[in-house]
Amino acid sequence: MTKLKAGIIGCGNISPAYLTYLSRSPYVHIAACADIVLDKAKERAAQYGVENVYTVGEMLASPEIDLIINLTIPASHGPVSLQALEAGKHVYVEKPLCLDLPEARSILALAAQKGLRVGAAPDTFLGAGMETARNAIHQGAIGSPIAATAFMVGSGPELWHPNPEFFYTAGGGPMFDMGPYYLTALVNLLGPIRRISGSAGIQISPRRIHTGEHAGDEIPVHVPTHYSGTLDFAGGAIGTLVTSFDIPGGSQLPRMEIYGSAGTLHLPDPNYFGGEVKLRKPGNEEWETLPALFECGGNERGRGVEDMARAIQAGTLHRANGLQAYHVLEAMHAFERSSREGRHIELESAPDLAEYFSQLPKNGSK
CATH class of the missing domain: 3.30.360.10 (Dihydrodipicolinate Reductase; domain 2)
Structure with a gap:
């Protein structure tokens, strides 16, 4: 099975949990890391053997990336997710989806317009x-x-x-x-x-x-x-x-x-x-x-991403x-x-x- 190529934007404290879990996934390949502080992205990429380090703009422009995993701070969840969708990428975002309801409606509407998926944490319910x-x-x-x-x-x-x-x-x-x-x-x-x-x-x-x-x-x-x-x-x-x-x-x-x-x-x-x-x-x-x-395999943050990637490839619905x-x-x-x-x-x-x-x-x- 071909793995969905994903890029992580936001390489802060929560990113190691995602990188650890998804490194074992048969459905997702983390192909790149990006962060507004480029040194953070370089550090995470070196730590987990991720082959590419991009600026956020480079990540969004890359034709190699199918899915953006948005692990930025809550205030950036909405803007980054909208940018990812505009760039033609599926997006999975840490909780909450964004801070206000009008922006959230914009995210869902844009995804529907472009035929893209939106997923969101928490995935602990899985x-x-x-x-x-x-x-x-x-x-x-x-x-x-x-x-x-x-x-x-x-x-x-x-x-x-x-x-x-x-x-x-x-x-x-x-x-x-x-x-x-x-x-x-x-x-x-x-x-x-x-x-x-x-x-x-x-x-x-x-x-x-x-x-x-x-x-x-x-x-x-x-x-x-x-x-x-x-x-x-x-x-x-x-x-x-x-x-x-x-x-x-x-x-x-x-x-x-x-x-x-x-x-x-x-x-x-x-x-x-x-x-x-x-x-x-x-x-x-x-x-x-x-x-x-x-x-239970311990801290499994990334289950929702994996379920979403599997659903995208199978043409089925995803739960998170x-x-x-x-x-x-x-x-x-x-x-x-x-x-x-x-x-x-x-x-x-x-x-x-x-x-x-x-x-x-x-x-x-x-």
């Missing part, structure tokens, strides 16, 4: 943990899904990150930083979200850096740091999601649970690809650990797709919008995503 849970739900292990809870709560990144300012500006905060993992997992388990009601606020401000050369400096906070809301899924289940950087004392809340008419699933952290899935049936005091659908990423982006904005406007927010993308999902295979990916 890992053994969430796929085992998805299979259990489809097999009727918990009956009809009734409700879900998801909690991502803790202290802010200023406790461990030496330069955490960006977490408290546009595109940051607990919802845009970690929300995509939880929302994407929930959507893949329960289907599209019909409407959202939420509250969002800045509960602790300013922040103080605890480590590095800026330790002791204060950070102004420009985005909500605590979100709490209710998600009404199109299939009827009702979900609760809390994301927060305002819990300095920690928590014993579960990461995720799905409640059904015939049982409960306890799920692992959706930020990772593996983890145990546990089932408890009515009347049972003990939890049963379900056998994993397949073995742009429409799903748009739906998650719309949901994240809906929490803050609901809080500001004091009403439920209907998600316009729900019907289109439901149609897309109806065409995907029901069996788990391996």
Whole structure:
């Protein structure tokens, strides 16, 4: 099988995970690295044996590159993805798809116009943990899904990150930083979200850096740091999601649970690809650990790219797709919008995503 030739734009901290995983892929060949700081691209290329180092312009102009893997900072996700599509390349982008909905709609429209694919992280939902849970739900292990809870709560990144300012500006905060993992997992388990009601606020401000050369400096906070809301899924289940950087004392809340008419699933952290899935049936005091659908290979960031490349060559649909990423982006904005406007927010993308999902295979990916 001929591998799809891909180029990575953005050779920062997340790029090694992609390069490590995709170096073993039978569907993708990383042919080039590019970065606005060319030395970063040279360093990554040397480290992983990538044969070409380009400027961003050279990467986009190269006829050898079929797919751009956009690992730039969130503020650049939209502009770089649009440039890649204009250049006739498929694009896979780190989360979130971009920062605002009009730009996201432009990305999807341009891809449709040019007959190109858009894929987007997170792809942790394709890992053994969430796929085992998805299979259990489809097999009727918990009956009809009734409700879900998801909690991502803790202290802010200023406790461990030496330069955490960006977490408290546009595109940051607990919802845009970690929300995509939880929302994407929930959507893949329960289907599209019909409407959202939420509250969002800045509960602790300013922040103080605890480590590095800026330790002791204060950070102004420009985005909500605590979100709490209710998600009404199109299939009827009702979900609760809390994301927060305002819990300095920690928590014993579960990461995720799905409640059904015939049982409960306890799920692992959706930020990772593996983890145990546990089932408890009515009347049972003990939890049963379900056998994993397949073995987890650790940090598998790049699964979504691989699935997309395989689908492009086979002419089938891919699962970490742009429409799903748009739906998650719309949901994240809906929490803050609901809080500001004091009403439920209907998600316009729900019907289109439901149609897309109806065409995907029901069996788990391996």
